[in-house]
Amino acid sequence: MTTVALKDVTKVFPDGTVAVDNVSLDVNDGEFMVLLGPSGCGKSTVLRMVAGLEDPSTGAVLLDGELANDLPPRERGIAMVFQDFALYPHMSVGANIAFPLRLSGVEEGPRGERVADVASALGIGDVLGRKPSQLSGGQRQRVAMGRAIVRRPGLFLMDEPLSNLDSGLRAELRAEISGLVRELGVSTIYVTHDQAEALTMADRVAIMRKGVLQDVGTPTQVYGRPATLYVAAFLGSPRMNLLEATVYVHLDRYVTLNLGEQALYLPWDDIRARAVAHYHGERIVVGMRAEALTPVAPDTPGDVLQGRIRYLEHHGHESLAFLDIGATAIVVDDLGGPVTDERPTGAGRGLRRLGQVMQRLTGRAVGPGQPAPAARGARDSVLNDPGRHHRRPAELAVRLAPYPAVNSGHPMAVSVRMDAVHFFDERGDRIDVGWR
Numbered sequence: 001m002t003t004v005a006l007k008d009v010t011k012v013f014p015d016g017t018v019a020v021d022n023v024s025l026d027v028n029d030g031e032f033m034v035l036l037g038p039s040g041c042g043k044s045t046v047l048r049m050v051a052g053l054e055d056p057s058t059g060a061v062l063l064d065g066e067l068a069n070d071l072p073p074r075e076r077g078i079a080m081v082f083q084d085f086a087l088y089p090h091m092s093v094g095a096n097i098a099f100p101l102r103l104s105g106v107e108e109g110p111r112g113e114r115v116a117d118v119a120s121a122l123g124i125g126d127v128l129g130r131k132p133s134q135l136s137g138g139q140r141q142r143v144a145m146g147r148a149i150v151r152r153p154g155l156f157l158m159d160e161p162l163s164n165l166d167s168g169l170r171a172e173l174r175a176e177i178s179g180l181v182r183e184l185g186v187s188t189i190y191v192t193h194d195q196a197e198a199l200t201m202a203d204r205v206a207i208m209r210k211g212v213l214q215d216v217g218t219p220t221q222v223y224g225r226p227a228t229l230y231v232a233a234f235l236g237s238p239r240m241n242l243l244e245a246t247v248y249v250h251l252d253r254y255v256t257l258n259l260g261e262q263a264l265y266l267p268w269d270d271i272r273a274r275a276v277a278h279y280h281g282e283r284i285v286v287g288m289r290a291e292a293l294t295p296v297a298p299d300t301p302g303d304v305l306q307g308r309i310r311y312l313e314h315h316g317h318e319s320l321a322f323l324d325i326g327a328t329a330i331v332v333d334d335l336g337g338p339v340t341d342e343r344p345t346g347a348g349r350g351l352r353r354l355g356q357v358m359q360r361l362t363g364r365a366v367g368p369g370q371p372a373p374a375a376r377g378a379r380d381s382v383l384n385d386p387g388r389h390h391r392r393p394a395e396l397a398v399r400l401a402p403y404p405a406v407n408s409g410h411p412m413a414v415s416v417r418m419d420a421v422h423f424f425d426e427r428g429d430r431i432d433v434g435w436r
Helices: 045-052 092-102 108-121 135-149 168-185 194-201 220-225 231-236 273-276 346-356
Strands: 002-012 018-028 032-036 058-063 078-081 155-159 186-191 204-209 213-218 241-250 256-257 264-265 284-287 292-294 304-314 319-332 388-400 411-417 422-424
Touching: 002 186, 018 045, 018 186, 018 213, 032 168, 045 058, 045 078, 045 155, 045 186, 078 135, 092 108, 092 135, 092 241, 108 135, 108 155, 108 411, 108 422, 155 231, 186 194, 194 411, 204 220, 213 220, 213 231, 231 264, 231 284, 231 422, 241 273, 241 388, 256 273, 264 273, 264 411, 273 292, 292 388, 388 411, 388 422, 411 422
Parallel strands: 032 186, 032 204, 078 155, 155 186
Antiparallel strands: 002 018, 002 058, 204 213, 241 256, 241 284, 241 319, 256 264, 284 422, 292 411, 304 319, 304 411, 319 388
């Protein structure tokens, strides 16, 4: 059964800002759906339209199969948890949790029992007499959760509820919220910009960019087979290596992916080879995550790339080497902030880069279920449009053991797992056979 359904929903604000652009999304009964994306991508606006705090400009919001566009928030059976806790400072913890029950006319005896049960489940049963100012950030967030849970709603809406907490407490509450919501069996829409929260908590993840839905699927699906270049770049740490490649087809033998000074070879018996072969003589984007690359001896047979270590990052449990392999990187600019070129630059180049950022086009990648443009062209191309993406020498991220016996400038060869390589066309859409 579908608890929430958005059908071609668009939200345009009075100043002309398109916050949400033709989004269709279903949330199933008991499902934990996470809306993921950078600030300003429209995910909180979607949440507010489901709650009834914003009206869609076009499209339909359905709750349990019934049109809810004109239904007031109090009649939607929804409980919402906000980023800033929104507790009443003059009330005790117990009174804050009980407040929605008191408004609903629940008698004092049953009201007290439900508050005690919820507070005990959240580990705040011993602070019911305190005021919010006497609590830690984690305790205040638990109180906000308790106030939502005590209503026994049909749907939870959570708008970045953990973003004001420190990293250790966020990890602790992630597990608590996920476990508690699943125990209650209540459908949940959870908004975050933190991919760790999305990938660890969600049954399904919906990734948004500039108001457009980019991809929807389980955490394994959106990470393992991202639908667009944007999703591929947004998910994962370190970010996926995205390289410009030119395709050359050797019929019934293999497809060559020319990366500049080096090449990879996709065997013809790989089911993806025929899809990639359609781009013979054209440029595409090849994506490789760090886990698809393994350091090997220089003379190792197979798909091997040679390079020199440009710099190293040490993270305690592992090190990351960034190799210069003579290829061109494709860098997605709007992953939550403008991308800066870390190479030494002169004043002229810096001004030119600033001009490119200021002239960024507003074209959007095509999401699942949305119509594609009629034809590929320079304006739609991530390879030709420096405003949406910019090109620079590739720094191939490779995982190494902690504190390896190599330094910057060291030569290194890496073997590429071709079955773990991703392909995207010039519009940023995935090149693949069929869908998930």
